[in-house]
Amino acid sequence: MIIIIILYFLFTVIYEWTYLKNKNRKKRTYWVVFCLMGISFSYCIVTVVFKHMPSPNDLIQFLFKPLQQKILGKVD
């Protein structure tokens, strides 16, 4: 799985680099695009390595479940 992710991101780096170069974008754009790509890549790897990591759903449930239960009562 990790190999697929690395290959996918290698393709994306080459593709976006060519795109930005053809469009003559500023250095700042390169930084933003590749920093966000780095974050996305790290997140993908982390989800594979730590399979039982808490997800955003857990946070949303933690914050909103008690409130919804108060409003609606317990729903099966």
Add this chain to the structure above:
Amino acid sequence: MKTAQISQNQLLLFLILYFYSTLIGFAAGHLIHLSQYDSVIVLWISGLVVWVYAYFTIKLANRRPNEFFVHYGKEIFPYWIHILVMGFYSLSFLHSSAFVLREYEDFIVQTYLSETPNWAVGGILGMVVAITARLGIKTLFRTAQGLFFLILIADLSNSIFIGKELKWDRWMAFITNHSGHGIFTGSYTVIPFLGEIFILVFIFPYLTQKSKTLKSVSWAIVLGILLITVNLVFLLLLFGPNLTNHLTYPMLEMVRYIRIADFIENLDPFLISIWSTTVYLKISIMFYLSVLILAQIFRLKDHRPLTFSLAAAMVALSLQMSGGTAALTSYYTKSWATYAYFVEGIPIVYLLMDTLKRFIKKRSAKKEEIS
């Protein structure tokens, strides 16, 4: 960024599919579980509430019709608060697209491709979504416009063919069986579904003939709910409320009841064609908005270079967000609605703040004139 690309007709057709997609595909069983025969009343009450909500969101967007919300929001709230809110929206849209993608993955894997891993289904649909988002919003709305009539024909065919299987003597229950609590809980859950219309605030500069937007939205709500109502009524007439809420995908079971002339026995492809296309459109618009907002926050010239990398994050999030269908259903039934109210309420807070600021400005200008 190029604006004014989407016609009102495209908006209308897109919104009908947008309302229809997940509500009928993945939430019909839960709605019938909550409201039983009152589901029809619930839908129309929700439609009315959402129309009022849409009126106010369009009012906010109409104040600066050619500017993007990400740009003009900092005139309403302090810059850093606004940037934080927009960052939250970008993540929230990414999460919504991943959530719908996960529902679709589970459906396909459980029903048809039992040996296929979720990541394969998610990866393929994720790539299609990334390419659509990269091509831009015009492509997305044109796709919806092109697919609308095919979906409508498929849905109407389903409804016509299932007609003879229905137990029509159940219709009396729509008049006699009512529960106030059922109507309340059902409406509470359905309003945020339709309330996802708040995406208009983000795409408003892309619309042509902006003054007609409320009219298009009103028609979309009426026609969308009509289409959903027909499907829900048929589900209730075929299975009744108790059986329906025990089925994971009641629409699929309904389609499997269709027998045409004893030789066409499986009309699943009809349903899959409807679901796959409507779900694909919904994931695409959510993902596109996430990328667009991020590009606007970082003041990039266009959103394209971010699409492929964020699509990978969307697929990863869809796989990581829940251990299984039961956890996903629990999230949806026990906390999603309240979270959605929170997300959809933010544009109203912006509108209130903007109105207050305008009022104070007017008053101080009047005072200056008098003095």
